[in-house]
């Protein structure tokens with residue numbers, strides 16, 4: 133999961149804590165890169181030693197030595213995101229049922245939360261659904277031709293290099309990729325103008341590819357890729373004292389003096405460019421360790437984060453263990469002569485020995501070709517493709533010709549396509565070990581407030597299948613080692629449960 137980029141790891145014991153640590157890391161990196169402390173902000177708590185002297189308790193209120201206040205740092209995130217139930221993790225997402233007044237009266241929502249385009253299989257076709265404001269921008273810019281918002285296979289949705297290189301027909305229209313970039317830039321600029329010096333966007337945090345608790349939504353990977361690129365390239369306002377305050381600046385889309393030599397793929401982004409913008413956190417608590425078929429959600433985006441959080445499948449879900457991975461440059465932001473510079477975060481159980489032992493065993497199992505029938509191994513290059521052919525599968529394979537380290541597509545493509553035509557189904561997302569079905573809402577309520585999936589889950593339980601309702605979404609989740617045949621049985625039971633008259 134951290135291969136090729138992460139050099140350091142902070143162990144803890146649950147996903148929410150891994151997120152808290154990630155936020156601390158990202159903000160420290162941002163503060164160091166942008167010299168916010170040197171510029172007049174101060175660490176009020178370490179200076180005064182009296183927490184009661186701060187007014188209101190927010191970062192923006194830090195005062196004392198240095199002659200100025202440090203702006204409050206906020207995150208860029210996505211609507212329907214979820215990062216856990218500790219206070220910082222709840223504040224790093226948009227208002228949701230999980231952070232409402234009844235859950236936490238402390239919620240303030242410290243961020244700019246963008247509404248992303250989503251993708252689902254509907255009536256046999258993979259369709260991109262643009263949010264309303266982006267739809268309007270697309271119409272105004274004559275962007276997003278039909279070919280770009282509908283795909284024949286999941287592999288096409290994830291073919292990011294091809295989608296990024298797509299030329300606008302006739303040179304008149306914007307591509308979806310350029311629409312995404314300009315829309316994101318516009319929203320960041322607007323936010324920064326509204327906030328002035330009070331607040332800065334100090335980190336990007338997202339669940340790569342699949343938003344879990346938010347409804348198993350498949351976010352268009354092209355959008356997330358564009359988001360990472362834009363957030364990394366954004367230049368903060370001219371330093372305090374020079375006008376105008378808090379304006380964001382972006383290099384132009386193509387090569388310019390600012391980003392010359394920066395490949396779009398951020399894997400090898402030169403440090404000066406990377407550090408101009410926000411540190412990027414991938415919340416892989418749900419998506420990591422083959423949940424989505426690849427080692428991580430980030431691998432599907434083709435871009436490395438600066439910080440990533442892992443838990444859940446890291447121990448096979450058996451015992452609690454979490455990890456926050458970081459680049460060396462993030463670690464370096466905590467170096468210094470004083471102990472106060474260190475990452476002062478501690479728990480009774482960090483890297484608990486039993487959790488670590490379970491983690492080692494789980495990773496062994498996932499990658500043992502004799503135990504995991506789904507893994508495309510270095511010992512058997514192209515195994516997942518061969519297996520697909522043997523089983524008469526087609527279409528949605530990963531298309532590898534070398535060991536790809538991914539899982540065989542688990543859900544039978546024809547059965548999933550049939551499900552996507554079901555009159556009660558609005559859309560289907562089969563991805564790695566997850567199969568999510570969004571139902572047409574029969575109770576008028578949408579999203580998590582709906583009870584549409586509850587009856588289907590009850591019927592599944594009667595035949596020994598434990599699905600989970602997320603409002604109008606019902607989803608099945610198997611292990612990275614579950615055989616394709618077993619997934620076919622589950623799919624059949626789900627189709628039967630959907631056929632039963634609505635309760």
Ligand SMILES: Cc1ncc(COP(=O)(O)O)c(C=O)c1O
Nearest residue numbers: 146147148214215216344417418
């Ligand atoms: C994406 C994501 N982030 C963070 C968390 C929080 O993890 P934990 O429940 O271990 O605190 C979850 C839990 O479901 C999650 O799905």
